[in-house]
Amino acid sequence: MTSNEPILTLLLAAPAAADAAPALADGAAEALGAAAQLGTPVAVVVGAADALPQLAEAAASLGAARVLTAAVDPAQLGAPVADALAAAVAQEAPAAVLVPHSIEGSDAAGRLAARLRAPLAVDAVAVERDEEGIVAQHSVYGGGYEVTSAATYGPLIVTLRLGAIDHRAEAATPEVSALEVAASGRPTASVEGFESVVQASERPDLRSAKKIVSGGRGLGSKEQFALVEELADALGAAIGASRAAVDAGYVDQSLQVGQTGTSVSPDLYVAIGISGAIQHRAGMQTAKTIIAIDKDANAPIFEIADLGVVGDLFTIVPQLVQALKARK
Amino acid sequence: MKIVVLVKPVPDTYGDRVLSLETGLADRAASETVLDEITERALEAVIRHAEESAKSGAGEVEVVAMTMAPADSQSTLRKALAMGAASAVHIADERLAGADLVRTAEVLAAALRRAGADLIVAGNGSTDGSGGVMPSMLAELLELPAATRLETIEITADAVRGTRETDGGTMTVTAALPAVVSVTERMPDPRFPALKGIMGAKKKPLEVVALDDLSAELEGLGVALDETASARSIMVAATQRPAREAGEIITDDGTAGERIAAFLADRRLA
CATH class of the missing domain: 3.40.50.1220 (TPP-binding domain)
Structure with a gap:
């Protein structure tokens, strides 16, 4: 069962040293793939202002039907990403918000759910639609049980376990617009330094x-x-x-x-x-x-x-x- | 300075953990309840900081252990007191059974506001749930900065600093106090409470807090006192995964390497 309802996906810029080429963080293709199975995949791309054009293009190539961009200072952690995501939810009224369960992704999803007081399903291994809406599947107690969760109202915010979603969306032509974000001005943690993990080889993550x-x-x-x-x-x-x-x-x-x-x-x-x-x-x-x-x-x-x-x-x-x- | 460490009683992973297939909730009677390992380490790191701070004359640090858990899990807070926390807060209320993440965050945030902490320390995840979202949810509700998943922690009078393993690298972060941090299992091994600590723990204050005690703070957060009738997320199904069956076990006869390569090729995995 599919629908044309917008499904938001949060695609963050990968944390990187200042001189590194901009790239989307892990889980972007999976989030868009999952979103395409539920409705119209709309990407919320959040990163440094000068990286946004490249990141938006990458999001479209992974299947985002529309791309909403929001510039943040990568040196400030926390509230700014939630500000952007909250603005996107207000604009799009999505049926669900899918966020890769990466370190930064899960932090952002937690903040969004707390701010909107919206239902949050964490570490899902699958998402699907049933007669009543979108449900998330979880594997809990070390895989000993499978549990299905659903929202009773409001958009379901889901973090997706990395590597769990196999479906991929088809590449789309970028249709990019900038989100209007009202900054909450809430205090942030500051990044003092970043050191990339040294890739000894071409091994996958x-x-x-x-x-x-x-x-x-x-x-x-x-x-x-x-x-x-x-x-x-x-x-x-x-x-x-x-x-x-x-x-x-x-x-x-x-x-x-x-x-x-x-x-x-x-x-x-x-x-x-x-x-x-x-x-x-x-x-x-x-x-x-x-x-x-x-x-x-x-x-x-x-x-x-x-x-x-x-x-x-x-x-x-x-x-x-x-x-x-x-x-x- | 007052530091609240959020600790979590969890089912012991050394035994079988059971999820009730009727309610979808943990069957707490099925396994022993212990303090989650990472929260024990968080407590250890904070107690060490308090001890060093007292020794160097940098000022007194009050360590409070806090949990929201069923009434029968109090022994885990006694352990936190025996390790060295000065006092403990146990949020226990039958109306919180099955509370979802947002509800849990609201109630903890209310209790934290009531306690008035300069620094809130939590584990980055627990063995009974792999969310790891609670610290950032609390930071959002309390309008505080969050430094999550710290592998090292340095606490000064007005800031907290540390390194965190994030997606693709190591980040050094700092946050002005008051703040929320979560720490990983890289924190020091927890101490075994000495007999003196265990005896002393019986005299330390352990406050049991019900939802009604938090009414002012919950109202301040714009939250209803009782949300049992209006859950925002529900569990619609829970099934036990069939036990993974052992496959073929062979003993190496000198060709096992070849055998594995053939197995991989058969399954198109090589």
């Missing part, structure tokens, strides 16, 4: 990756964690890690998958030397296919693996990498 190779304590050392990287590169996958591997200093904490790290739901999750404590499984068990390699046949990760291999990862992984290369 963990949170939105379709394939992830994760390493655990079984790798034994920071040097040997390179095995995980080799396999990830052979598969075109992102790198993840268990908390044990992070605590042991093998990799940066930003790569931690699990209940208190990043929750992921990729097409493929390969767990190497990860026993699979419940806190880890909670963050990855919604992956479509799970492969586990560990020397302990009793490791709980095998309970949820589609293919589990008991053995020495230091011989299995190199052989797998060779086999993948040979197939190419």
Whole structure:
């Protein structure tokens, strides 16, 4: 069931150093894809004034039928983005507002819901329309339950888990207009500095990756964690890690998958030397296919693996990498 | 300076957590209730700051632990007191059962306004909900700046400063007080309360607050005292996901690497 009702999507500029080329933050294509299934996707593009033309074009290429732009000072966090989004809601009276569940996206969605006292559905893995309106699907308690939520009145504000929406909207011709935003003047936090994560390679970002190779304590050392990287590169996958591997200093904490790290739901999750404590499984068990390699046949990760291999990862992984290369 | 740490009782993740399929709400009787780990760490960071501040003569810092939770979860606040919080506020009211995010934010904001905090510290997320939106919602309602998801925290007399991992990089942010911050699990490991702390906790003030006690503040926020009849979002369905079944388990016979490559190719994943 589709409709022509406007569905707003919040597309923020990716946080970046001052000299970096402007780009939309992760989740933009997914939010527009989800919006296109519910109604007419209208993008609210928020970023530095001089970046807006490029960002608006990017939004249209991802399927925004209309683009509303609002300039903010990227050094001021908080209220200004909510001001812009509130202005867009007042102008468009949308059926729903879809926001990527990124760090900045979820902060903005929280502020908007609080300001409008509007229903908020967080970390949704799908949105759809039923007879009574728009509903959001959630995967809760580490994927143990599926829950559907809906608004009783007002637009439903939804944050979408990164990587959860597969549908993509068709590119549109940009129809761009500037939003008129009345600044609330509420106090903000100030950004003093920004340092980009150094991209060691062309590897995809963990949170939105379709394939992830994760390493655990079984790798034994920071040097040997390179095995995980080799396999990830052979598969075109992102790198993840268990908390044990992070605590042991093998990799940066930003790569931690699990209940208190990043929750992921990729097409493929390969767990190497990860026993699979419940806190880890909670963050990855919604992956479509799970492969586990560990020397302990009793490791709980095998309970949820589609293919589990008991053995020495230091011989299995190199052989797998060779086999993948040979197939190419 | 008064710092309120928002703590959260959650079902223990070491056991099975159960969602009632009738109400869609947590079945609190099914698992043990513990303090959420990140809020314990938030408390630890703030208590350390208070101790250092007292030692260096920088001024007294009063640490208050606050939660909105069912009446039977008070033991978690006692633990916060045993760790070193000076007092605790427990917002408990049957009319708040099943409160949605906006309702929760309204009530917490009212209680925070009543407490009059210079700094409000929360965890960036909890193990029983992955929203992480409450700190920014509170900042919006209280018209305060928010510095969310801090990995380091530095509190001075008039500002709070820290680094946060955001989308694509690390950001250094600062906010003038009063402010709301949320912190991540990079905060220090929580201490185990010493026997002295546990005994002392029994004498510390633990105030139980009902909605009626917050009527003035709720009115100030333009909010109805009782919203039980007019929820703005509802749960329309809840189902238990079938347990993920184990697939094929093999023991490496020297060809497992090849076997995995074939498995991936079959499923078009390589």
